[in-house]
Amino acid sequence: MLLLGDVIRRHGIDFHSYADDTQLYVAVSPDDTGPLDGLLNCILDIKMWMGENFLQLYQDKTEVLVIGSEAERDRVQSYLSTHSMTTRDTVRNLGVILDADLSFDQHVNQLTKSAFYHLRNIARVRPFLSRASAEILIHAFITSRIDYCNALLSGVKKATLNRVQLVQNSAARLLTRTRKREHITPILKSLHWLPVSFRIDFKILLIVFKSVHGLSPSFISDLLLHMNLLESLGPQVQAC
Template sequence: MKHGEAPKLATMEACVSDIRRWMTENFLLLNSDKTEMLVLGPKKQRDLLTDLTLNLNGCIVISQKNVKNLGVTLDPDLSFDDHIKYISRTAFFHLRNIAKIRNYLSKIDAEKLIHAFVTSRLDYCNVLFSGYPDKSVNKLQLVLNTAARILTRTKKFDHITPVLASLHWLPVKARADFKVLLLTYKALHQLAPTYLAELVQPYIPTRNLRSKDAGLLIVPKISKQTAGGRAFSYRAPLLWNELPIWVRNVDSVQTFKSQLKTYLFSKVYG
């Protein structure tokens, strides 16, 4: 047995015991065909638990390389690479089909199809991509660019930025930040779940400074930029504090969404 393996296994057994007790107390059962398990944590520690198998009240669960939850594919490193590949592959499938019938559609109808089959997939759970490396997000941006070209019949080598601006489409990164900021606004106005509201704390200066009424938030310190920098508790206050005060202080969700898109649009295309 490797050094340090016994305590880890003991901890695992304790966790399994707690899960079994919680299931029994709440009269819950698991379906083996619908239950998946993913081991998260440092790679060295994950290697000790390769092909981990648990028996939870008669339900045999085997650890997987990736699992799907609410339509999002998760991997042990939370890189979302497999999820991005799936979105891109599915979106391009629909774009190819739309391109085949584009000449028979009006621009309004073509845009409806693109929003229904393509941009809706780009926007689903896109808050996960806020703060994500450009190299991976660019794969999704390519999907959006292709959709814009098909919709407007723009040639392959023509510059796409003016086309996106004319359509009033924000880039993928800005769309992700938009979702984070919208959730932040709702959390600050008791319109979001409590577990999100607890992650954003107002900044209260120790002295009577001008920033007292600016509506700023506390940006927590993080140890790892790659992982911690993408957490909602860090990303939300960081983006929120960058907003101009006239956006932060609006009094309704609809007004905030309008002002926020105007601000992000001018920041990207201005």
Template sequence: MIVFLCVCMCVIPTAAFDTVNHQILLSTLRKMGISGTALQWLNSYLSDRSFRVSWRGEVSKSQQLATGVPQGSVLGPLLFSIYMTSLGSVIQKHGFSYHCYADDTQLYFSFQPDDPTVVARISACLSDISSWMNDHHLQLNLTKTELLVVPANPSFHHNFSIQLGSSTITPSRTARNLGVVMDHQLSFTDHIATTTRSCRFALYNIRKIRPFLSEQATQLLVQALVLSRLDYCNALLAGLPACTIKPLQLIQNAAARVVFNEPKTAHVTPLLIRLHWLPVAARIKFKVLMLAYKTTTGTAPTYLNSLVQSYAPSRSLRSASERRLVVPSQRGSKSLSRTFSWTAPSWWNDLPISIRTAESLLIFKKHLKTHLFRLHLTN
């Protein structure tokens, strides 16, 4: 039995961008091949920055900023990501895989449940990360460091803790990963509940001002504040039972009624058709299939490209030109049906060949939405 362990670590977000050492950053850029005028531009961008504080009509004297990158700028997050690149070798040295997004870092690895070295490996890795951050003028926020154990067998019970300095880290039932609430069973019920609450609050506020809004303005507000939340990382919900994602569908139904100022009892399908909104289940499928198309063209992220394989028949067959994907066997693994490596090829191969062989992402997107719209709303 394999147990999957996800360790999420975050540096203090309010100080991370502000404590970047300029000399270390410029040295890192130089090692990456940036030199001459380009390096001078970046040096100029970072240096001679100052700030003032305005309070009740009074303005303080200017103070020099000797460290940090502007967080609200276009270059800020990119420069910070470059600043963090050498952390990868520290993490990989301990046998961990990792993903970094600006100041948010996730570590993960799998292990056997009876492996006696797990605690020592995690502790050593966290200790080295803490040392690396100290050397780079950053601080590891242990209060926001979360440890999530995802067992392959739900009956498996873990009981261990990680000691780092005076702090103790124990496995938690949920962990927030870039706005997604992940639970130890990967059921995403907590994430759906959180999304539902935030959408309900947004709809409540829109309803209060609905009498003063036009239909078009209401639709724009709903799409920006509600549908954007329903669509965020919704590919993770692929394969979940209809009853699990039903709360999200109820939110979309309520949103459609708000747009047209209809009562709660109004039939929602005609409203979705008028808005040209795909239902929640179809939106999930739409997102997965968009990513699947990108894997067939090699434009998806590397970690997704490695999860799917193009179908190549051993003999010269007509299906060789149909752009099909290999569907892995589910033998011995019930949970495989919820993974991208299974849902993407399965749903992809079910598409009409005219959609699978679309010449561009834009054409594919247009035809896919029309196909799903007919399948879920007009049939």
């Protein structure tokens, strides 16, 4: 019996499988419908494969997201609509909300909404907690959300990132019982909390470090291009 991965590979489609979810990836040009035809044929074959194995594709959970400029998206979406396939403005991937512009505005909206909800709950019981206990709660419900997949926020608009920083600032003030008028930087420094932008840089550096030293999955490490520093510098190094 063919595995689902074998069915997808026959069409040359990149994919990633999880326990109960399979994601297909294809790079397309608005003027070339070939990859789109391959994707549509792949989906048809998946439906046939599932039927042969007494399975059913959950059509309502099959989501399509087109990422690109607005003009490019319109062309691709128009072509897909002729094949009874509709696209979405956002999709959720492992808890991260992806949008067609990769602005992550919707993701940050959800992140800040959830974080402030938990902050308000922690604030209600803060008078009854020691500082150590309060910090445990903040890391469990707030810091974990700030750090989750935060490398994706590298390069987003500063205004978007500032909203996440506001969450961390509020958490620090709640923990230390600091007034809003007091400057936040010394507080974060005393707590040894990296600001959000630095946490993102640290996460990216950590991913690269693990990839270089064989500590990350191959689908991540294969994306890195290793360069010989001495060869790239050439005569400059030899002259030294």
